[in-house]
Amino acid sequence: MSYNKELAIHILKQIEKAILLIQDRTLEIHSASDFLTKPRNVEKLDAVCMQFITIGESLKGLDKVTNKELLSTDPNIPWSKIMGLRDFIAHHYFDVDADEIWWIIENELNPLFNAIQTFINILSNPNNK
Template sequence: MKREYKLFIQDIKECIEQIDEFLGNMTLEEFKADEKTSSAVVRKIEIIGEATKNVPKEIRQKYKELPWSDMARMRDKIIHSYFIVDYEVVWKTIKERLPEIKPRIDTILKELENQTNKKK
């Protein structure tokens, strides 16, 4: 059975929230030095990228305000050849891009929920 696309959007939201939780008030230097946290954050970014790829094209077109292609390529941007992670890029992504994405994802989820409730 194919997974409903709304669940992939929910995955994106949860990953962003978990990244916020993992980081707390860490600095970039603390983040780079904490292998557990940095690995967990990179994994969540990978999940965001994969989840984005599973959102149907018509939904991505409907909500054009989100940088869907950038989100789908997040993993490729932060992990270079031979799995070398660029933590500066990761940090910039989580501090600049994710705060822009999260409220938009929240709005999409609310709209989808309202549509579902209207159909009932």
């Protein structure tokens, strides 16, 4: 590994925090339509989208910091789609679909969280040079 592991771990921990925020902010959400039923829940959708922007931007930075070496070691996660979600939300916010966001939360967030934690554990291992 020819990159700054400490910086990579810092970015990974920021992504981990963003995922935990999404999970916390959606505890009372049980379907996509729940996002749209109350103004308070629409705010939760906004907050979740902001965290997805943060995750996507952080992954772009991580990919740069790690010379594209780290993310490619886990091909099971659609890294480019996550980064693309960031771009879509940021540039086409009024086209964001609550159903799509909820599907991502339900199906993609836990595998992403697990991958991020695995990377943190691997990079934190002192035997890993």
